[in-house]
Amino acid sequence: MRFRAVDTFRGLAAIMVILFHLQHLNLLASNVFIAKSDIFVDFFFVLSGFVMTHSNFSRITDFASVKQFVVKRFKRLYPLHLFTLLLVLAFEIFRFGVDRYVVHLSNAVFAADKTFVAFLANLTLTQSLGFFDRVTWNGPSWSISVEFYTYIIWALCLVLFRKNVLLICVLGFSLLAWFIVQHNGSIVYNYNYGLIRCLYSFLIGMVTYRISRRFGPDFGYWQSSLTEAALLLLTIVSIRSFTHAESWLMPMLFALVILAFSQETGAISKFLASDRLEFLGRLSYSYYLNHAIVLGVMDLIVFKLIKLPHTNAGELVYVLICLSGVHLLSIFTYRHIEFLLNRSSPLSFQPSHKYSMNILKAPDWISEFNYPYASFDAIPESVFEGINRDLDAVQRPDPVVSVVIPAWNEEVNILRSVASLAKLKTDIPFEIVVVNNNSTDDTQKTLDKLHIRSVFQSIQGWGPARQMGLEQARGKYLLTADADGLYPPEWINEMMAVLQQPGVICVYGRYSFVPTPEKGFSRWKLSILETMKDVIAEVRHMKRPHLNAYGISIGYVREYGLKVGYVMKKIRGEDGRMCFDLMQFGTVKQVKSAKARAWTGTRTLEKDGSFSRTLYVRIANELRRLSSMFVAQEPHDTKTSLNS
Known part of the structure; x- marks a missing residue:
């Protein structure tokens, strides 16, 4: 079963994260909603807990199945992570040439966030486990690092605690609550406490799925439509107004959104679940991991080499070029990169192997x-x-x-x-x-x-x-x-x-x-x-x-x-x-x-x-x-x- 509406929502959330990384532009600088859109990463984590519980909770029964699950998730996450990491490396080498032979760049080449040690950490998906004092190389990949290790912890807990969800939640949320109190309610961390942030939202997603199967709302079309509209409005208002001290509440709001929209019984969810918007969900992972490299490349080309002026019109052109570039690259990586290690896997998003597109050869x-x-x-x-x-x-x-x-x-x-x-x-x-x-x-x-x-x-x-x-x-x-x-x-x-x-x-x-x-x-x-x-x-x-x-x-x-x-x-x-x-x-x-x-x-x-x-x-x-x-x-x- 695919949750098409929330899948499309995930694609829209990925676009908001892209815009968040463009907020330095005068064109977007005054937009409060965009300035706080990095919180949508928690939507990804909550949805991940929801979907993983749906697709894997019953399959994880012993340590052998834990290994199978972890290998499967590694194969799903790693190809695109490695591809984008190598793209960033190639771009940094290109920047070195530009800085040395064309025009001096204001941002240092191979700076502190792009060291050899950090590169090795990215290769092992350990870049966001507290070993560094900043995000490194492909910045957005910090969340992929912590999500992968969250999968491992979650699967092991299911086996060790014999799927006693109540016990897992009591222990997990107790420890997480202590952390949140110690940090004044804030969960907005990445390179340092990103794993804690992910575990918190992932567990909320797991609980949300369990609730949806036992006590899921049984609303009619109009009730569902009004509920969806109200939650959408509440999400917009909350993102605009929340503070770091209130950030711990946002995953709970996202859980309500996922709970309501996953039913696909209201006008908004039916629209989001339509075939016309299906590409947003399919490309969301590529959108997220590809955007930083596209933004960097386009910034160098548009503003440094072409020297487009930083007027509203110039910045609008830059934003449109960036979004188009991210979309183009994401179509490419979805087709040719994301499933390189999963050709025989029954993933719902995966094209059939016999007919799937291959970057190196014809079928x-x-x-x-x-x-x-x-x-x-x-x-x-x-x-x-x-x-x-x-x-x-x-x-x-x-x-x-x-x-x-x-x-x-x-x-x-x-x-x-x-x-x-x-x-x-x-x-x-x-x-x-x-x-x-x-x-x-x-x-x-x-x-x-x-x-x-x-x-x-x-x-x-x-x-x-x-x-x-x-x-x-x-x-x-x-x-x-x-x-x-x-x-x-x-x-x-x-x-x-x-x-x-x-x-x-x-x-x-x-x-x-x-x-x-x-x-x-x-x-x-x-x-x-x-x-x-x-x-x-x-x-x-x-x-x-x-x-x-x-x-x-x-x-x-x-x-x-x-x-x-x-x-x-x-x-x-x-x-x-x-x-x-x-x-x-x-x-x-x-x-x-x-x-x-x-x-x-x-x-x-x-x-x-x-x-x-x-x-x-x-x-x-x-x-x-x-x-x-x-x-x-x-x-x-x-x-x-x-x-x-």
């Missing part, structure tokens, strides 16, 4: 279709026989779905594409239709050898080719594919699961690039490009989803596709034009599942030259049309309009 399933043949004549008969056996097993004479592929001079690529489609695992009846669009090579010979339907379109262009496929298709639904595309086994299932939702007329999937390191397009570089591409897709989807519709992976209802038709001339964007025309009949949705992610080669990227040139061209293009992305496109004739 293993793709290698099956990496045929070495340069031409039709080089393809052995046995390859065709194997593919045809698979095609005969999956295609149906009465299809619900038609997969349509236009092909122009793709005698080998079309073999790879069809071979991947022949491996689809689905109970949905489907057929494959390939449209030969005036190929001058041996594409038709390849098609004649395969057990698929092929048709010929003499009018040159992707629009005419797709139109021919649309007209020849027999299925109720149509999925478009590319001749150089590769498709994972669950592609049809994932696309159709969204397309068959009520009111949906068109869907589009995401795609990635198969690396060609010999041409300068290694997997890690392509991962950066894809992360940027997916972020841009989210922005586009708000007002102009049709701009995300690429023929490599689109689905729509064939009946309505026939009504609007494709543009019948040679012009790019035929897929987006079709999607735009379909929007009058229903909703366009994005299929985000990694199981639906298509893969293609890098030949379109190679046209720009190097990877750096590719990245530059795409960033420049998106910046040029960024403002238009927030305004819906006016109705127009897509059959005669020109590309902007």
